[in-house]
Amino acid sequence: xxxxxxxxxxxxxxxxxxxxxxxxxxxxxxxxxxxxxxxxxxxxxxxxxxxxxxxxxxxxxxxxxxxxxxxxxxxxxxxxxxxxxxxxxxxxxxxxxxxxxxxxxxxxxxxxxxxxxxxxxxxxxxxxxxxxxxxxxxxxxxxxxxxxxxxxxxxxxxxxxxxxxxxxxxxxxxxxxxxxxxxxxxxxxxxxxxxxxxxxxxxxxxxxxxxxxxxxxxxxxxxxxxxxxxxxxxxxxxx
Numbered sequence: 001x002x003x004x005x006x007x008x009x010x011x012x013x014x015x016x017x018x019x020x021x022x023x024x025x026x027x028x029x030x031x032x033x034x035x036x037x038x039x040x041x042x043x044x045x046x047x048x049x050x051x052x053x054x055x056x057x058x059x060x061x062x063x064x065x066x067x068x069x070x071x072x073x074x075x076x077x078x079x080x081x082x083x084x085x086x087x088x089x090x091x092x093x094x095x096x097x098x099x100x101x102x103x104x105x106x107x108x109x110x111x112x113x114x115x116x117x118x119x120x121x122x123x124x125x126x127x128x129x130x131x132x133x134x135x136x137x138x139x140x141x142x143x144x145x146x147x148x149x150x151x152x153x154x155x156x157x158x159x160x161x162x163x164x165x166x167x168x169x170x171x172x173x174x175x176x177x178x179x180x181x182x183x184x185x186x187x188x189x190x191x192x193x194x195x196x197x198x199x200x201x202x203x204x205x206x207x208x209x210x211x212x213x214x215x216x217x218x219x220x221x222x223x224x225x226x227x228x229x230x231x232x233x234x235x236x237x238x239x
Contacts, residue, residue: 005029007053010079011125013165015234021122024115028053028081029105035098041082041106042096048089050106052082057102058174061085061094062182072183073137075175077163084126085133087112100174124237135229144185147223152184153194155223157204157213162227173211 008025011017017025032055035041041052044064054076061074061082073094076082082096082104098104116123136159143152161171177188177195186194198204203219205212213219 006055006079007081010129011122014125014128014232015121015238021119024119024122027115028107028111029055031107032103032105035102035104037098037100037102039098039102040095041098041104042092042094044092044095046092048083048086048092048109050108051084051112052096053105053107054078054080054082055103055105057104058099059096059102059104060099060179060183061096063094070182071185072179074133075160075183081126081129084130087130099179121238125234128232128234128237132230132232139229140183149184149186149190149194150197151223152186153180153191154198154203154219155225156180156184157211158216158219158223158225159230161213162230169214169216170210170212172209173206174209 005022005026007029008017008022011021011025028051035057041059042049044062056078059076059082060072061076062070062072064070074082074085076096083092086092086094087109112126116126139159140156143155147155157173160173164171175183177191181188181191184191195204195206198219199206201215201218203213203215203222205214219225
């Protein structure tokens with residue numbers, strides 16, 4: 001299965017990679033497999049196993065609460081390593097599930113140690129990616145605690161487009177209302193109301209899985225959105 005490497009593209013945006021670094025990252029994408037939507041790749045509390053490099057599609061990591069509800073803690077997009085947040089844990093603390101059909105590449109955890117042994121720069125870049133993942137989660141928790149439902153959704157939409165490196169106001173947004181609600185701490189019914197509210201204000205438009213930001217400035221004002229927490233500075237860590 002020949003495809004451009006989304007993993008290399010993501011890291012190359014942070015700092016230009018050498019050919020050797022690209023080869024090392026490519027070694028994490030050798031075993032490309034197709035998984036249909038709704039496939040559980042990792043189950044919460046199971047013994048830690050493989051990481052997965054996401055080549056295409058969307059996936060999420062979630063935790064099941066005692067009352068039966070679900071909290072989504074990560075939304076994975078192409079170019080991410082799924083399970084990286086649990087790098088030092090013996091058991092998975094979240095379920096990783098595909099939200100669309102995906103192409104993902106499983107690889108053993110010890111392969112990362114081998115990559116880091118061959119490239120100090122890649123070890124630093126993985127550290128920066130982990131830090132960004134933490135920033136994403138921290139920002140979402142702050143939004144849940146301090147923002148209205150409309151502001152949360154507005155922020156989530158702008159954040160998702162920024163993470164996809166898309167400048168066009170229209171982009172693929174294949175997340176259903178249940179997934180959005182589980183990520184933002186609101187019910188799916190309320191998500192529907194908020195979408196209608198943002199649409200009636202002339203801020204967004206949605207047709208199926210295609211979402212259009214009609215008024216970027218207005219949506220950003222509502223969300224109090226800034227990209228500061230998404231920007232990585234490799235020069236602060238690398239010589």
